[in-house]
Amino acid sequence: MKKLILIILLNFFLINKSQALIEVDITRGNLDPLPIAVSPLHVDIKSETYKEMKIKDLGDKISTIIENNFRSTGLFNPLKKEAFVQKPDIAHLKPRFEDWRLIKAQALVTGKILIKDGKLKVEFRLWDLAAAKEMTALAFTTTPSNWRRVAHIISDKIYERLTGEEGYFDTRIIYVAESGPKSQRVKKLAIMDQDGAKTKYLTLGNELVLTPRFNPTNQMVTYMSYFRNMPRVYLLDIETGTQEVVGNFPGMTFAPRFSPDGKKIVMSFAKDGNSDIFTMNLETRVVEKITDHSSIDTSPSFSPDGKFIAFNSDRSGLQQIYVMRSDGSGVKRITFGSGIYGTPVWSPRGDLIAFTKMRKGKFYIGVMRTDGTGERLLTENFYQEAPSWSPNGRVIVFYRETKSGLKGEGFTAKLWSIDITGYNERQLKTETDASDPSWSSLLSK
């Protein structure tokens, strides 16, 4: 009997032992940019020239744009092409994974270009080199002149597949292009691809333009312009170039911005000597007063669900950021730090608010949660402001003025971008000086 109990007892413990699986917790990894190889896209021999376009070069050009896009994120490290062993055509069919792993690549992009019935067809494949398998493969057909956009769309798809976030490469940035001395500054509305290519000027520069803002749902822009010293709010359709005056507003008008559904604009203007926040329905043109306070309320920005509005106000003395419901009720102050806070912009993801902070003669661009907690100042300089979010809520573009000339008598204004982690600050290439950027939503959405 004793033996029996002993055997049962022993068995029980042995079973327990054999079932226990060793577990190891991995709570850290590296945040180094992911090494990625972008092989030049292979161009079909029959499609090397089309009309006057050299399709032959497109393979290289598209891969270079993809590389530049990846490099600009700070999350990827595109490897040098000289190290590539396999030719593009073979790599696209079936890459030799060992060869690519040898140059320490973790992901590989291959592709093929051909012209079919006057249309450009671009295929690409993304390979996971460690697992030796294809991660995604897509083909796009478009007019040959559209090849740049294809490169951006491919970048977006790869970015999304590798990071789990939506991309932001097939987008544009509208800004105020500036030139001339400070006293006679010429300000034109300009638009470019997010990588700085294809700059187009939308106004002639006869009138002062300010605060262009994209509609989050389509390619419409609202901006302010002074016509005979009277501030006017305009709507501009970028695709067709048509402009329309939304209205003349008295006194100082500030920063019109679209609601998330694009049906309203929210702005602030001074009525009876006091600046408040108003919305205007673009269909009915009905103006509604949202705040009614003796203080100066400016810079309104909708939350992406349209339920809240963040704005500046000096009702507590110094200018701080407040949040209220979109009907004006439930006003709540969210910033309490030292310094002056301004230009709140709600992230398209809805989780953060970007802002400009002025403290002790310095300007900071920062982000915080929508309740004002978790304030993080991302960048510091003598003059910088007007943050605008990339459509995925990952990157912020803003402008910065710096002194120029030998004695610092002049100044230049440039666009800069920074990741919300505070890393990867970089200047965007613009043809002229630039200010007041606004980032569009994805064009291909």
Place this chain on the structure above:
Amino acid sequence: MIRSLFYSLSFHLLMILLTILSLPFMLREPIDLPPIVSVELIQISDKTNIPYAPKARKIIEETKKMEEERLVSEQAPPAAKAKEKPDKIPLPNEKKEEKQIVKKKQNPEEVKPEIRQSSEFEKKEIIDTNQIAALIDKAKEEEAVKQKKTDKITQSSQKNSFATGLTLSEEDALRAQIFGCWSVPLGLPYDEDLLVRIKLSLKKDGTIMKSEILDHQRMNRPGQKFYKVLAESALRAVRLCQPLKVPPTGYDKWKDIQLNFNPTEMLKG
């Protein structure tokens, strides 16, 4: 009748006893205990964990001996020297004890300046490498006692101490290796469950025979796109890392191993 009742009662009692004894094996403690091992120390280099592996330590000691013999051949044998040293070192107090445990994660010869600066106590220690070696031995003994007494060990080490699989040092070696291979995707949401459990079947040389994502059905759920990216990055890490740094012995214990990838702390920090 009474006899059978007695048997029944005693068997029932036995079963209850066994359940009480064995259930803790299945317990999953919440991940709120900070790990003993500081990451900076682990990440110094691959060599940091070598003193743990008994075989590797023997080799180091042998080479040390050989070197010392070569340099000062007429001096007393180094073994005697090593014995003397521990006695010279004062018994560490409670706080210092903790330090020592952390200390033993490093290869004494690989200590980097930034770590030296971390505390006065360590500064003193680093003067003589032999002393450190002695300290390490001591720390190891003390740690074994401490392990039984204290609950302040990581979740996985607690599990493993029951499982008698990997020692803490072996586990650290493996963990440090995978830290280096894992490129954490940066677009992860902060407020979601980011735990990816991967079960591996390993060969004796540490290469992977089979890998399996334990919650793979979650990858295809709507709104869980990030999970797929995260799980793939974890799989990529183990594949890039192979052969994994596994102990030379005890294959049966570690031939199947589960890795719990969770970047939450890292992203929040």
